[in-house]
Amino acid sequence: MxxxxxxxxxxxxxxxxxxxxxxxxxxxxxxxxxxxxxxxxxxxxxxxxxxxxxxxxxxxxxxxxxxxxxxxxxxxxxxxxxxxxxxxxxxxxxxxxAKGLEDASVVGNEFLVLKQYRAADSDQKTAVRVLLEAIEHPSGGAWYRAGQAITNIANIFPRKKD
Structure with missing residues (x-):
């Protein structure tokens, strides 16, 4: 053979x-x-x-x-x-x-974040990247920039009307 x-x-x-x-x-x-x-x-x-x-x-x-x-x-x-x-x-x-993705709420939340990120303008996308960088590599300067970024990304998610 x-x-x-x-x-x-x-x-x-x-x-x-x-x-x-x-x-x-x-x-x-x-x-x-x-x-x-x-x-x-x-x-x-x-x-x-x-x-x-x-x-x-x-x-x-x-x-x-x-x-x-x-x-x-x-x-x-x-x-x-x-x-x-x-x-x-x-x-x-x-x-x-895939571990941790079995929970439908986790998957749904990830899709929501991705959908909102795709709809964001370039300044908002930059703010999200700065925030993720601070989470990945925390330092005083990174968190300061992240604080500024939080202000910039507040408008990504639609506000609920009461």
């Missing part, structure tokens, strides 16, 4: 296959990374994608959405990373980022 190391060179072009395999610049090279030392046949069986089809993907063909999902599931990686190389790579990283 052929191992992944026996697969044809990925990517072609000026880059070496070793460089492609370690940088994950193509879907094929990202597949190589998630397959690792497992045989192509074994990974194909585990994923539910035919071995010949998986070998086509390793040679540059593009999977359909269903097969992309199967491959990402088998590799434990995010679909976004496998398809386009966008982080985070592993699903565990996604779930770590």
């Amino acid at each position: 052929r191992k992944l190391s026996d697969a044809p060179t990925l990517g072609g072009g000026a880059e070496s296959s070793t460089e492609n395999r370690t940088t994950g610049k193509t879907l094929a090279s990202r597949l190589v990374l998630i397959i690792g030392s497992e045989s192509v046949a074994s990974f194909a069986r585990r994923s539910g994608v035919g071995e010949s089809l998986l070998r086509k993907y390793l040679n540059g063909a593009q999977p359909n959405a269903s097969n992309l999902v199967l491959l990402a599931d088998a590799g434990g990686c995010s679909i976004d990373w496998l398809a386009a190389g966008r982080p985070p790579r592993m699903r565990a990283d996604i779930s770590d980022n």
